Amino acid sequence: MPIKSIKEMSAHERRVHSLSARMFSTIVKSCIILGLVILIIGLGLYGLVLSQQYIDSAFDLSCSAASATGYGADSVSLSKRVMEKYRSLSEEQIQSIGSSRYKALFAEFEVDHDYEALSDMLYSFLEHNDVYDVYLAMYDEEASRLVYIVDPDPSFPYYPGEWESVNRKGMEKFLNWDGEGLLYDIEKTDIYGWICTTGTPIRDESGNICAFLLVDLTVNDVLRGMGPYALQVSIAIVIITIIMAGLLTRKMNKTVVKPINAIADAAVEYVNDKRNGVNDVDRFQTLNIRTGDEIENLSLVMADMERDLTEIESNLTEVTAKNEKISTELSLAAKIQAEFIPHVFPPFPERTEFSLFATMTPAKEVGGDFYDFFMIDDDHLCMLVADVSGKGIPGALFMMVSKIIIQSCAMLGQTAAEILAKTNQAICSNNEAQMFLTVWVGILDLCTGKLTAANAGHEYPMIKAPDGDYEMLKDRHGFVIGGLDESVYTEYELQLDPGSRIFVYTDGLPEATDEEGRMFGLNRILDVLNEDPGADPEKVISNMNEAVDGFVKNAEQFDDLTMLSFEYKGCTQNG
Amino acid sequence: MLNISKEMENTRLTFSLEGKLDSVTSNDLESEIMNSLEGVEELVVDCEKLEYVSSAGLRVLLAALKLMNKQGTMKVTNVCDEIMSIFEMTGFSEILTIENNAKTQAKETKEEE
Numbered sequence: 001m002p003i004k005s006i007k008e009m010s011a012h013e014r015r016v017h018s019l020s021a022r023m024f025s026t027i028v029k030s031c032i033i034l035g036l037v038i039l040i041i042g043l044g045l046y047g048l049v050l051s052q053q054y055i056d057s058a059f060d061l062s063c064s065a066a067s068a069t070g071y072g073a074d075s076v077s078l079s080k081r082v083m084e085k086y087r088s089l090s091e092e093q094i095q096s097i098g099s100s101r102y103k104a105l106f107a108e109f110e111v112d113h114d115y116e117a118l119s120d121m122l123y124s125f126l127e128h129n130d131v132y133d134v135y136l137a138m139y140d141e142e143a144s145r146l147v148y149i150v151d152p153d154p155s156f157p158y159y160p161g162e163w164e165s166v167n168r169k170g171m172e173k174f175l176n177w178d179g180e181g182l183l184y185d186i187e188k189t190d191i192y193g194w195i196c197t198t199g200t201p202i203r204d205e206s207g208n209i210c211a212f213l214l215v216d217l218t219v220n221d222v223l224r225g226m227g228p229y230a231l232q233v234s235i236a237i238v239i240i241t242i243i244m245a246g247l248l249t250r251k252m253n254k255t256v257v258k259p260i261n262a263i264a265d266a267a268v269e270y271v272n273d274k275r276n277g278v279n280d281v282d283r284f285q286t287l288n289i290r291t292g293d294e295i296e297n298l299s300l301v302m303a304d305m306e307r308d309l310t311e312i313e314s315n316l317t318e319v320t321a322k323n324e325k326i327s328t329e330l331s332l333a334a335k336i337q338a339e340f341i342p343h344v345f346p347p348f349p350e351r352t353e354f355s356l357f358a359t360m361t362p363a364k365e366v367g368g369d370f371y372d373f374f375m376i377d378d379d380h381l382c383m384l385v386a387d388v389s390g391k392g393i394p395g396a397l398f399m400m401v402s403k404i405i406i407q408s409c410a411m412l413g414q415t416a417a418e419i420l421a422k423t424n425q426a427i428c429s430n431n432e433a434q435m436f437l438t439v440w441v442g443i444l445d446l447c448t449g450k451l452t453a454a455n456a457g458h459e460y461p462m463i464k465a466p467d468g469d470y471e472m473l474k475d476r477h478g479f480v481i482g483g484l485d486e487s488v489y490t491e492y493e494l495q496l497d498p499g500s501r502i503f504v505y506t507d508g509l510p511e512a513t514d515e516e517g518r519m520f521g522l523n524r525i526l527d528v529l530n531e532d533p534g535a536d537p538e539k540v541i542s543n544m545n546e547a548v549d550g551f552v553k554n555a556e557q558f559d560d561l562t563m564l565s566f567e568y569k570g571c572t573q574n575g
Numbered sequence: 576m577l578n579i580s581k582e583m584e585n586t587r588l589t590f591s592l593e594g595k596l597d598s599v600t601s602n603d604l605e606s607e608i609m610n611s612l613e614g615v616e617e618l619v620v621d622c623e624k625l626e627y628v629s630s631a632g633l634r635v636l637l638a639a640l641k642l643m644n645k646q647g648t649m650k651v652t653n654v655c656d657e658i659m660s661i662f663e664m665t666g667f668s669e670i671l672t673i674e675n676n677a678k679t680q681a682k683e684t685k686e687e688e
Contacts, residue, residue, distance in 0.1 A: 389630035434638040457665035479666035483637050
């Protein structure tokens, strides 16, 4: 999926793009994970310590209870008597435990003075200590049984002589205890779950174990102690998490989010300023971000960019102004050039001997082509078409100079060939740029119709006799003007009769190019001319323009295009 | 478009032109020629693949000719009919040494037969 630009994002999407929110959730997540790990480890350690402590205190309890049984009651004698009775029973009788018959076998002990005293004593121990049971019992080592002697637990009492099977390993641990450390055993029972039993042996005068004072603890006791701890730690974790996340997010907001938003806002404002043409407000340079990190660097880079852009912009404005000036001057130059050649038609309304029309269409603003015509005296008309090797300003300058020189030479009464030779010399004498021009020039005696013409490397003129077609006149060519200073030009004469026509042009016409690169060509020029051979000069040129436009279509005009069309009507004064 | 390729052989420098030599491309050719004429005694401009020459292109040829007249010779080879007619019309055929090579000549001879 392509990345959206900031403008394409909805307000909601922008809000979701929040560093603070991400930071907050990251901190909360990591704090909770960390807290849970700490909680689990802590609970484990705490549980271990706590259970050790419980066992410790339960063992102490069994010790004190054991020694307490020596006072006010004879636990040793009671134990011995109960065990004696138990051992005297047959296996069958022992297995009848739980029946009233079995209970009756030990009935005498329930009213025994020692039993009552011990029962009261152990009950008071049980009542005042946080343990599951405190009782007096003895193992039947052969059958792995624990025979109860006194068990005061009111909720689940065992009567003297009642027994239950026990784990042999645990039993042996108790029976063989060497008196060092704590005596305890942990086992899983069906009835109570995980139970920890700790105890102290009670010995008779000769040191034989005759009973154990046992204390039972269940895992629930330990868990009961851990509950408050777990709750406290959890609350602490939640509080710390919220405080940490809040503080860090606030810090982040201040040092990261706000500066970045400031830069983003500045960027938006900057573009708005540019759109509205406000150029004298600094957006990035006034940000003043002092975070001392990459964000500060970013703001500094943006400030630099703003400065540089402002500079570039002012340069650009200067360049644009310069270009505008040049373009203004260029169009003024084009205007001067256009007005410098005769452009009012008909040019000599009082003259009935001829009709003349000409156009010049530069490819750039100013061109290098030109046509010219003027009366040398009352009887002589000079007309010419020229093409300078180059376009634009250099071509235009060269054209202006050439036009003046040619006209000056012609006005001095020189012949066509002399005009070209003189112009060539004048131009060659100062032509470092190696510019040159091609010229066709003709001088017509309006009375006799005699045309004297010369050609300096220019296109062939198209001539039409009164009753014929336009034909290309392959006249003698001299070298271009401005090329070599010793060039020689020869002139030729043509007799024009009333109705004769001349069409001269520059290479822009045959070389007009269409989109596929094909050229208009000389044959098309002749075809267009002969399609309407009787057209007057203005019509000839409009026909030609139409044909060229239709041929070129959308291709760019590449070369200047200049045409001059002339019709001789004959001399009325002498005719 | 004008493709200009240059080949130097001792003191003989050959430019092969392909495309149109007009006011747009003539500046390229002019700077290319003017910058490489030092020590050249024979300049050859091969026009075999040249389609068109405008007056601006002729100006470059004329400038090159004037320079080469001082330090050696210049000739234009393999000129096609279209360009030959431009040379003839402008009088350049009178001042340029135009030489068509064996291949072109053979072709012409064959056509004549």
